[in-house]
Amino acid sequence: MTTPPRGEDTTPSPASPADDRVHVEADGVPAADPELLGALTSGYGHFTAMQVRDGRVKGLGLHLERLDRSTRELFGRGLDGGRVRGLVAGALEAAGRRDASVRVYVYEGARTVVTVRAPAPGGPGAPQRLTSVAYERPAAHLKHLGGFGQRYHGEAARRAGYDEALLTSPSGEVAEGAVTNVAFWDGTSLVWPSAPCLHGVTMALLEPLLGSVRRPVLLSDLPRYRAAFVTNSRTIAPVTAIDGTAFAVDGELMGRVHAAYGSVPPEEVHP
The missing domain is CATH 3.30.470.10 (Aminotransferase class 4, branched-chain amino acid transferase, N-terminal domain)
Structure with a gap:
């Protein structure tokens, strides 16, 4: 073993900033911007x-x-x-x-x-059948990443022949769809569930334009409602069933909903 010269400092030097950089490879090829890919x-x-x-x-x-x-x-x-x-x-x-x-x-x-x-297809969305699952998104007010649970339940719903999963609390309080907001029509008011959920932009645009209220909606309450629909950035679509509860497609209601959305003036993206 080589003896270091007398007086030489053998204490390891602190890591340089370069040593703290993340190294990322994709399919064996180093990433051009590893910090970005790491994020x-x-x-x-x-x-x-x-x-x-x-x-x-x-x-x-x-x-x-x-x-x-x-x-x-x-x-x-x-x-x-x-x-x-x-x-x-x-x-x-x-x-x-x-x-x-x-x-x-x-x-x-x-x-x-x-x-x-490519843009989503325009026009009214096709009627949808939903199935309820006991799952609540963490920090539901955020449109956050890492939504494994909602994706898992959404895919499971589609494999079972449904169009979307309806997320509920363990006690059966309705919150939102896996990738949608949901609203119910009781013949007088449009009811948006008051459980924690993401208040989507389409919901936010429609809510003040229609006779809307927010209140708890339970799965056991569903037969009381005459109609329902879901919204997100891609579609506004009537709901024809949630589990075993069927809903009629209310043409007059959906006409008012689409007319309200159509009345919102779009804004130019270019600053």
């Missing part, structure tokens, strides 16, 4: 999803407000709406699209990722 795979963050038509979005201000509010809650800093609009506009231009399904993801450090895909 993307962390599962900690939030997002919003929107439909762009002719470069405009209904409720764009609500999407930007949600992104800023959630970024402050998760990461202790804001997210400038003008910057987000610029990123979305740039991604749309790069993709050569004026109509698109767009998602904006936010990760630690307010790293912002925009995805652009």
